[in-house]
Amino acid sequence: MPAARASHRTLRDLYPGYFAFVMATGIVSTAAALFTLQAFSDFLLLVGTVGYVLLIALYLARMALCPAEMLEDARAPGKAFGFFTFVAASNVLAVRYAAAGEMRIALALGVIGAFSWLWLTYSIPVGLMLGSSERRLGQSVNASWLIWVVATQSVSTVGSAFSAQGIGDGALLAFLAAMLWGIGALLYLILMAIITARLLLSPMTAAELTPPYWINMGATAITVLAGARLLAVPMPGELHVIAPVVVGISFMFWAFGSFWIPALVLFGVWRYGRGRSPVAYEPALWSLVFPLGMYTTATDFFGRIAGLPWLPPLAWGFSWVAYAAWVIVFLGLASELLARRPLEA
Numbered sequence: 001m002p003a004a005r006a007s008h009r010t011l012r013d014l015y016p017g018y019f020a021f022v023m024a025t026g027i028v029s030t031a032a033a034l035f036t037l038q039a040f041s042d043f044l045l046l047v048g049t050v051g052y053v054l055l056i057a058l059y060l061a062r063m064a065l066c067p068a069e070m071l072e073d074a075r076a077p078g079k080a081f082g083f084f085t086f087v088a089a090s091n092v093l094a095v096r097y098a099a100a101g102e103m104r105i106a107l108a109l110g111v112i113g114a115f116s117w118l119w120l121t122y123s124i125p126v127g128l129m130l131g132s133s134e135r136r137l138g139q140s141v142n143a144s145w146l147i148w149v150v151a152t153q154s155v156s157t158v159g160s161a162f163s164a165q166g167i168g169d170g171a172l173l174a175f176l177a178a179m180l181w182g183i184g185a186l187l188y189l190i191l192m193a194i195i196t197a198r199l200l201l202s203p204m205t206a207a208e209l210t211p212p213y214w215i216n217m218g219a220t221a222i223t224v225l226a227g228a229r230l231l232a233v234p235m236p237g238e239l240h241v242i243a244p245v246v247v248g249i250s251f252m253f254w255a256f257g258s259f260w261i262p263a264l265v266l267f268g269v270w271r272y273g274r275g276r277s278p279v280a281y282e283p284a285l286w287s288l289v290f291p292l293g294m295y296t297t298a299t300d301f302f303g304r305i306a307g308l309p310w311l312p313p314l315a316w317g318f319s320w321v322a323y324a325a326w327v328i329v330f331l332g333l334a335s336e337l338l339a340r341r342p343l344e345a
Helices: 002-012 020-034 038-065 067-075 080-099 103-121 124-131 134-140 143-165 170-201 211-231 237-274 283-306 311-344
Strands: none
Touching: 002 038, 020 038, 020 080, 020 283, 020 311, 038 067, 038 080, 038 311, 067 080, 067 124, 080 103, 080 124, 080 143, 103 124, 103 143, 143 170, 143 211, 143 283, 170 211, 170 237, 211 237, 211 283, 237 283, 283 311
């Protein structure tokens, strides 16, 4: 009975954005593959895939056993965008499997990611617009809203990757990828303006400066990666003329993301130092690891595509920060799971 109660409590309180674990593991696996750490990359791919399957089972169980709590999270402006981590996780794994030559798995994951993006885009944001008061939305603005951008750009990245691999109608996929890249870039500008206004105009406590604020940088990084992948595929019709625009905007996003890194480090110092928040594992930490891996991958890929020779060495150095962050947070997760076992026995 105690174990059953503990399991129900775990499902009831399951973090809506836990697929960030898969996002982080998948993109760090991609970064490791870029820099020929193949054994580590394959290990991370396995861990990410197992985590993806287990999390799907947990969320389905939560949907069946705790529907009220899941619906409440979907209607909460501060939590609802966490569900978009499922989209990004599916697509990050899809791209990684495509690079490994496992095209059937990649295609299945890409289809899941695309349809879940459509469903969530036209349910969660629209539901919040119609069901939340202006005051409540304003008070709940946080960086997790940018996961919508990350999810959108992840679909664009899959479209470009599949087009490059010759899956389906390459021209149509490239067109859709370009379209989604533009949508994602504009979404970032809109949402980042709201988030920055919240940071500047309302007092922030240390507890509010949570690890998901690293998505301020992560969303720029995946926009850069999606843009670079667009540049790597033939564009249909006259769309090739947008290539200089994609290069310029991608560079702007890379520069802005790089600009954010020192500020985000200072946020962390203030939160855990002056704010004296406890240093402990929390699921939101995966939203810190993902941007580190994505910045590494995007910097390398964009540097090679745009002919900027100093970016790949920067990406190589930064990759070690991403590897270390993944290992540290994973050890925190393992410690948390082991600490819970005696309580649930």
